[in-house]
Amino acid sequence: MYGGDFDGNAAFSGGGFMPSQATQSTDPFPSALSKHRDTQTLIPLTVRQINKALLSNDDKVNILIDGVDVNNVKLVGMVMNKAERVTDVSFVLDDGTGRIDCNRWVHEAVDTKEMEAILERMYVRVHGQLKGFQGKKQLVVFGIKPVTDFDEITHHFVECIYVHSYNTKLMKQQPGSSNQTHMPSAAVTTQTYQTGPSNQFTGQHVADGLQGVEKMVLDYLHLPGSLARESGVHQEELVKQLGIPLNKIT
């Protein structure tokens, strides 16, 4: 029993060390992972966008496009130079804006079958991750599907335009968030294409708790005309504009 307690204590003291170690080592992990998961949105891109980003980003681990960490990308283009090997299939994807080397690792029969259906000069939709390999960036493909409805090509490019506009607009709204470090960019990317923006409304949350009259006064004070005036808004003006007796305002 004592041995058991001792073991328990040992386990505990080991546990005493371990949790703190765990909190040291795993805490950054879950938060980094969860941020990582949050930031791993699927972004539709053209090959031109990728190439331009690579030219300007060079050796960085993660490339940034329009202020967004780019991990998972979606491309639509034509398969060229398909080469089947034992463990992988490589091809070049040409989407009209450029060409990018792609590689699809083939582990199971399902994968082989999927790749066999992909023929040369066929239009496909590709999901993958950008990875550096021997100095060149290539796309590690984890999903590939032939395009059957060719409106998809138009749609993909339109989506690229939309996402680009959306992200550049977000970038303009938050000039302070640095694109260099990962943490602030995580905050920015929670507002990327996939999730709706929420930060813009925090200013209004303060007013939510106020009562009717106070809210009206606050709203009036927040009007651009009122804000512009250095002297502030006189009580009597508030009375006149809002039609509320003075004793209620003060």
Place this chain on the structure above:
Amino acid sequence: MDTSNPAVLVNGDLLGSYVGRRVRTVIQVVQPSAGGLTGRSTDEKQVVVKGQMPSPVTTFVEVIGVADSAQAITAEIVTNFGDTTFDANNFNQLCQHANGAFRHLFI
């Protein structure tokens, strides 16, 4: 990383601005002919395509090739885009965007 051979997305109107350059566009086939076809672009302009065609050819085809003039393309690759469900208006507007405000994403 190869950026050679980009093909500019064009419609009938824009074809004239890229004579001599590699372009891609979608054409509605009006009349197939020997060694090519005559078609209508997504903005209702007539375009003549020279080159090898897939057979049979569907109503809509995508042509990637070099623009010879404002109405003619020498095709390198022709792809069947189907008989019905292709949104020509959508494609037309995409061409305008891809050559306008959002050129930098494409060229």
